[in-house]
Amino acid sequence: MHILPLSEFRANASAMLDLVEKGETVRILRHGKPVADLVPARAEAAPVRVPSWKRPIEPLRYQRADGKTLAQLIIEERESARY
Template identity: 65%
Template sequence: MHSLPLSEFRANVSAMLDLVEQGETVRILRHGKPVAELVPVVEKAADPVHVPSWKRPFEPLISLPAGYSAVKALLDEREQSPL
């Protein structure tokens, strides 16, 4: 990991980005205290663990017969409800 003051980072942005591109981490200091880190981007595989749940495919809870709409099923269910 490379640590450098903000003024030095500003003067050498391109070189620092080259280091990050090669896999290095660059820590930027302001008044001697760390304020930021530049880290390489890690490409996540398209494996289901990294895919949000709302993007994952799912199986319907019930399957409707052909020609029977979900709205019709909802209305039928409401009519059959004891409430």
């Protein structure tokens, strides 16, 4: 466990987060009294729920009886146009 004052933590926050990422615990002191412990996040944390409106959607695919797609029909229509 690493113990350091708040001013030192503020100056070296990135390095302290690297230690926590490696599995170490960092205790932060303010005026000599412990105010926080930085511990690594647990792997079994609850999964983040994504709202339904943010989930990716699968586009609808309509299949005609003749097997042509809508894009193919549009291209045929454009090619057969008089203008």
